[in-house]
Amino acid sequence: MKTEQHTGKIKKAPPWVAIVGNPNCGKTALFNRLTGLHHKVGNYPGITVEKKSGRIRNSRIILRDLPGTYSLNSKSVDEKIVSDMVQSWRDPNSRPRAVIVVADATNLIRNTYLALQILDWNVPTIIVLNMIDEARKKNISIDANELQRRTNAWAVIPASAKYGQGIKEIIETLERIPDNVLLPNHPPRLVEIENYSEDIAPLEQFLEVKKDSLNHHPRIEALRLLSDSGYINYLSKFFSASELQALLDITKQVKSALTVKNIPYHNLEQSSRFAYIDLYLGDVFKKDSVSRRSMSERADAILTHPVFGPLALLLVLGFIFNAIFSWAQLPMELIQSGIDWTSAQAGAVLPDGVFKSLMTQGIIGGAGTILIFFPQIIILIFFLSLLEDSGYMARMAFMMDKLMAKIGLNGRSVLPLLSGFACAIPAVMSARTIENRRDRFVTIMLIPLMSCSARLPVYTILIAAFVPAEYILGFIPMQAAVLMGIYFLGMFTAIFAALVFKKFYPSKSVQTMLMELPPYRMPLARSLWWQIYDKGKSFLTTAGSIILAISIVLWFLASYPQQSDSRQQTSRERIEYSYAGQLGHFIEPAVKPLGFDWKIGVGLITSFAAREVMVSTLSTLYNLENDSGQSQSLIEAMRKDRYPDGRPVFTVLSVLSLMVFFVFAAQCMATFAVIKKETNSWRWPLLMTGYMTVLAYVSCLIVYQGGHLLGFI
Amino acid sequence: MIAFQESIVLIITTVAAGYSFRYLYKSLTLGEVPTRCAKCALIQKKQ
Numbered sequence: 071m072k073t074e075q076h077t078g079k080i081k082k083a084p085p086w087v088a089i090v091g092n093p094n095c096g097k098t099a100l101f102n103r104l105t106g107l108h109h110k111v112g113n114y115p116g117i118t119v120e121k122k123s124g125r126i127r128n129s130r131i132i133l134r135d136l137p138g139t140y141s142l143n144s145k146s147v148d149e150k151i152v153s154d155m156v157q158s159w160r161d162p163n164s165r166p167r168a169v170i171v172v173a174d175a176t177n178l179i180r181n182t183y184l185a186l187q188i189l190d191w192n193v194p195t196i197i198v199l200n201m202i203d204e205a206r207k208k209n210i211s212i213d214a215n216e217l218q219r220r221t222n223a224w225a226v227i228p229a230s231a232k233y234g235q236g237i238k239e240i241i242e243t244l245e246r247i248p249d250n251v252l253l254p255n256h257p258p259r260l261v262e263i264e265n266y267s268e269d270i271a272p273l274e275q276f277l278e279v280k281k282d283s284l285n286h287h288p289r290i291e292a293l294r295l296l297s298d299s300g301y302i303n304y305l306s307k308f309f310s311a312s313e314l315q316a317l318l319d320i321t322k323q324v325k326s327a328l329t330v331k332n333i334p335y336h337n338l339e340q341s342s343r344f345a346y347i348d349l350y351l352g353d354v355f356k357k358d359s360v361s362r363r364s365m366s367e368r369a370d371a372i373l374t375h376p377v378f379g380p381l382a383l384l385l386v387l388g389f390i391f392n393a394i395f396s397w398a399q400l401p402m403e404l405i406q407s408g409i410d411w412t413s414a415q416a417g418a419v420l421p422d423g424v425f426k427s428l429m430t431q432g433i434i435g436g437a438g439t440i441l442i443f444f445p446q447i448i449i450l451i452f453f454l455s456l457l458e459d460s461g462y463m464a465r466m467a468f469m470m471d472k473l474m475a476k477i478g479l480n481g482r483s484v485l486p487l488l489s490g491f492a493c494a495i496p497a498v499m500s501a502r503t504i505e506n507r508r509d510r511f512v513t514i515m516l517i518p519l520m521s522c523s524a525r526l527p528v529y530t531i532l533i534a535a536f537v538p539a540e541y542i543l544g545f546i547p548m549q550a551a552v553l554m555g556i557y558f559l560g561m562f563t564a565i566f567a568a569l570v571f572k573k574f575y576p577s578k579s580v581q582t583m584l585m586e587l588p589p590y591r592m593p594l595a596r597s598l599w600w601q602i603y604d605k606g607k608s609f610l611t612t613a614g615s616i617i618l619a620i621s622i623v624l625w626f627l628a629s630y631p632q633q634s635d636s637r638q639q640t641s642r643e644r645i646e647y648s649y650a651g652q653l654g655h656f657i658e659p660a661v662k663p664l665g666f667d668w669k670i671g672v673g674l675i676t677s678f679a680a681r682e683v684m685v686s687t688l689s690t691l692y693n694l695e696n697d698s699g700q701s702q703s704l705i706e707a708m709r710k711d712r713y714p715d716g717r718p719v720f721t722v723l724s725v726l727s728l729m730v731f732f733v734f735a736a737q738c739m740a741t742f743a744v745i746k747k748e749t750n751s752w753r754w755p756l757l758m759t760g761y762m763t764v765l766a767y768v769s770c771l772i773v774y775q776g777g778h779l780l781g782f783i
Numbered sequence: 784m785i786a787f788q789e790s791i792v793l794i795i796t797t798v799a800a801g802y803s804f805r806y807l808y809k810s811l812t813l814g815e816v817p818t819r820c821a822k823c824a825l826i827q828k829k830q
Contacts, residue, residue: 425788428795616806622799626792679806739807 084125085249086132090152090188091172092181093138094588096200098122099231099597100172101135104241108600131167131244137503140180142187143298143339147502147510157304159191160285168194168224168247170240175205175212175228176589178355182347183340185221190290192253194224196243202228202235204589208364211356220350222256232594258287260342261349266335269327270296273320283308293339295321296328366589370465374587379469386462390453391557392550394446394530395539401445406703409438424629427694432625436690437618439704440682443527448606450523454492455601459593463488468587477565478572480509487513487564490520491557492605494741498748511749512571515758518741519564521557521733523605524613524681528732529556531685535705536725560733563765613680620679621686624650624672628694641695650691664731664767665724665774667713678737723777727770734766 091097102108105124122135134155137148142156158164171188173181178199189195199205199212218226225243229236270292277288284291284305294301295317302321306314328335372378413434420426457463467484474481482504490497497517504510521529530553537549628650645651653675654668661671669691677684685704692707711719736742736759745755 421788423788424792428792616803619799619802619806622796623803626796626800679803743809 084130084132085167086123086134087126087168087170087244088155088166089133089135089170089172090184091138091200092140092174092177092184095138095172095174095181096231097138097172098135100170100198100200100229100237100240101133103231103234103237105133108604126241126244129241129245134166139184141184141340143294146505149503156188156191159193160283160308162250162285165193165250167249167251168196168244170196170198170244172198172200172231175199175202176208176210178210178212179344179347179352182221182351183343185223186259186343186346189221189223189256190258190287192255194247194251194253196240197221197223197226198236198240199226199228200231203230203233213354217351217354220354221259258289259346260289260293260339261345263341263345266328266333266338269331269333270324273317273324276317276320280308290339292324293342296325296335297337297339364589366461366587369590370587373462374465374468379465383466383469386457387554387557388546388550390450391554392547393453394449394526394553395534395547395549397449398445402442405442405444409434409441412438427629428622428625431693432622432690433618435693436621436625436686437614439689440527440614440617440686443530443682443685444606444609446526446530447523447609448602450526451492451602451605452598454489455598456593459591459597461588461590464587473565477568478577479512479568480504480506483509483513483516487517487520490517490522493522493524494518494520494738495744498741498744501748506577508575508577511754512568512575514745514748514754515571515761516564516567518736518738518758518762519560519567519734521560522681522738523609524738525732527682527685528677529553529729531704531708532720532725532729535708536720536722556729556733559730563734567761567765613682616680617683617686620676620683621690624676624687625690625694627653628691645691645695663775664770665721665727667711667719669711669719670728674731674735674737678739681732681737684732721783723774723782726777727774730773731766731770734762734769736762736766 089097089101101122101124104126106127107124124133124135125131126133136152136155139149139152142153159166169188169191171181171185173185185195185197197217199214202212205212212228214226214228217223224247227236227239227243229240231237270289273292273295274288277284277291281288291305295305302314302318305317309317325335328338334341373382413430416429416434417426420429457466463485466488467481470484471481474483483501486497486501486503489500494517497520498514501510501513501517504513533549533552537552540548542548542551626649628645628648630648632644633647646655650672651668654672657671657675658668661668661674666674669688672691673684673687676687688708689704692702692704692711696702696707708720709718713719742755742759745758746752749755
C-alpha cells in the first residue's frame with residue numbers, strides 16, 4: 071500500500087488508472103465493480119460518451135472510465151476523448167500509473183488491436199479478459215500467462231465484471247505497480263507485410279530526431295501520419311513552423327512513393343497490427359472447432375428477420391405500453407388514496423385560510439398529483455433498461471439501419487434516438503458517437519420528437535380520462551393502442567423531418583454503421599435496480615423539486631390578486647380574476663383555435679420548466695376552481711369541465727390535439743440547454759424550438775379544425 | 784392570524800419563485816444543464 075508523500079504543504083496527487091477498451095466490452099461494468107459506483111451500463115455500444123472518475127474501493131487510486139473505441143485512430147467526438155488522453159502521455163507527468171485494457175474474451179482478436187496500440191506507449195498495461203465466463207461457455211480457451219509473456223503486458227487477468235470474478239486480483243495488481251515506472255522500450259508490435267520500410271524510412275528518420283520529446287515510436291507516428299491527415303496536429307507543438315512544413319512535405323512524398331507501388335498507406339498500421347496478432351498471438355486463443363449456432367444467432371434468425379423482426383418489435387412495444395396501464399393501475403390507485411387521505415388530514419388540521427389552500431390545493435393537490443404517475447414512469451424505465459441490457463435495443467438499431475440510410479441519416483443515429491424515449495438529455499449527449507457533424511446535428515434535432523418519460527403523465531391522464539378501457543377486435547387494449555400510436559406519431563414525424571433535413575441540408579458522405587450485435591444476455595437484477603433507482607430518485611428529487619416550486623408559484627398566481635368582495639364571488643370568478651386567469655385569457659386567443667381553453671394555455675406555459683407540470687398545473691387550477699371544498703380527482707374534474715356556454719372543454723378532438731401538441735412541442739428548457747452545449751451554438755437550439763413549435767401548432771390546428779370540418783366534435 | 788398565514792405563504796412563494804427562476808436562468812445561460820438524469824448530472828459535476 072502506498073503512503074501519501076508530502077513535500078512541504080504540497081500534497082501529492084493520487085495515482086490514477088485509465089480504463090480503455092472496445093465498445094460494449096464491459097468497461098463501465100468493471101469500473102462499477104472496482105469503485106462501487108453505479109454508472110449506467112447496457113448491452114449495446116456507446117453508453118459511455120464522457121470521461122468518468124471514481125476511487126477504487128479501499129484505495130487511493132483514481133479510476134477513469136473512458137468511452138469505448140476500436141482503435142486510437144478514431145474520429146468521432148467520444149472516441150477522440152480516448153485518443154486525446156493517450157496523446158497527453160507524451161509528457162511523462164501526464165501518464166497514468168497504469169492502463170487497464172478491457173478485452174471481450176469472446177472476441178479477443180479484434181479487442182487485442184487496441185491493446186497493442188496502448189502497449190506501444192510503454193505504460194504498465196493490464197489486459198483484463200472480461201466475460202471470461204461467456205468465453206468458457208463458447209469453448210474458447212485463452213492462455214493468459216502466455217498472452218502476458220508474448221505481449222509484454224504488466225499482467226493479463228481473466229475476469230467477469232458481471233459476476234465479480236478477478237476483481238480482487240486486478241486491485242492487488244494495481245496496488246503493486248510503483249508510481250512513475252519506466253518500462254524499457256519495446257519494439258513496435260507490428261509486422262511489416264507490405265515491404266514498406268524503405269519507403270517510409272525518410273519519415274521515420276525525421277521523427278527519430280524528436281524521439282525523446284515525442285515519447286512514442288517513430289514508426290508508429292509515421293504510420294499514423296500516413297493514415298490520418300489530422301494527426302499532425304498532435305505533433306505540431308514539438309516542431310518549429312519550418313520543421314512542420316518539412317514534415318508535411320516528407321509525408322506527401324512518402325504517400326506518393328507508396329501510391330506508385332500500390333501500397334494502401336491508409337491501412338498500413340491496421341494490416342501490420344493484425345499480422346502481428348495473427349503471427350504471434352493467434353495460437354494463444356483457441357476456439358472449439360465444433361461450430362454450433364449460438365442461442366443468440368438462433369434468436370436473431372427470427373428477431374432480426376425482415377418480416378418477423380418488425381412484427382416481434384410491434385408485439386414487444388404493445389406489451390410494454392399495455393403494461394404501463396395495467397401493471398401501474400393498483401399502485402396508482404394506492405398513491406391516489408394516499409394523496410386524498412393526506413389532503414383530507416391537512417384540511418381537517420389546518421385552520422381555514424390561505425395557508426390551508428396552499429397546502430391542500432397547491433402542494434398536495436397540485437404537485438402531489440404527479441406522484442400518482444410514478445409507477446408508470448418506473449415501469450417504462452424498467453422496460454427500456456431491460457431492452458438495453460438484454461441486447462434487444464441493439465437489434466432495434468440493426469433493423470432500422472437501412473431505413474436510416476434512406477432518410478439521409480446515419481446508422482449510429484438509431485441508438486441516440488431510441489434512448490430519447492427515456493430522456494432527451496442523455497440521448498443528445500450520446501449523439502457524440504456519430505462522427506459526421508451534419509448527421510450528429512440532424513440527429514440531435516430529431517431526438518426531442520421521441521416522447522420522453524416526462525410526457526407520459528400527460529398522455530396517460532388524457533387517455534385514462536377520455537379513452538375507454540375497452541378492447542379493439544376483442545383483444546387489443548384500446549388505451550395501450552392509443553399510447554403506442556402517440557409514440558409512433560413522434561417516430562414517423564422524425565422520419566419525415568429527417569427527409570426534410572436531407573433535402574435542405576444534405577449529407578456529404580455516407581457513414582456506415584459498423585456495429586457488432588452483442589449476444590443476448592440475461593439482464594442483471596442489480597444493474598436494472600440501479601437504473602430504476604437512479605431515474606426514480608431523479609424524478610422525485612430533481613424533477614420533483616422544480617414541479618413543486620412551479621406548483622407553489624402557480625397556486626399563488628391563481629389565488630391573487632383577490633377582490634375586496636371576493637367572498638361574494640364563485641371560485642370560478644375568483645380564479646379568472648387572478649394573475650393566472652388574466653394570463654390564461656391573454657393567451658387564449660392563440661390556443662383557442664387548437665381546442666384549448668385558458669387553463670390548458672397556462673399549463674402549456676408552465677410545462678416549459680418540466681413537461682409533467684402540465685398535469686400539476688391543471689390539478690391546482692381545478693382544485694382552486696372547485697367550490698365544493700371536497701377534493702376531486704383530476705380525471706373527474708377534466709371530464710366535468712365546461713365552457714360558460716355548457717360545451718365540454720375536453721372533447722375527443724381537443725384531447726387528441728393536446729396529445730399531438732405534447733408530441734411535437736419543444737417544451738423542455740433542459741433539452742434546449744443541452745443542445746446549445748453540445749452544438750456550441752444558439753442556432754441549433756433555436757432551430758429546434760422554431761421548427762417544433764410551428765409543427766406543434768400547425769398539427770394541432772389541422773387535428774382540431776380539420777376534425778371539426780369532418781364533423782367530429 | 785390571516786396576516787400571519789399570508790406572511791408564511793408569501794415567504795414560501797418567494798422561495799419557490801426564486802428556485803424556479805434559478806432553474807430557468809441556469810437553463811438559459813447554460814452554466815449548467817438542469818437534468819433529471821443522474822448520469823448527466825454526475826458528468827457535469829466532474830466537468
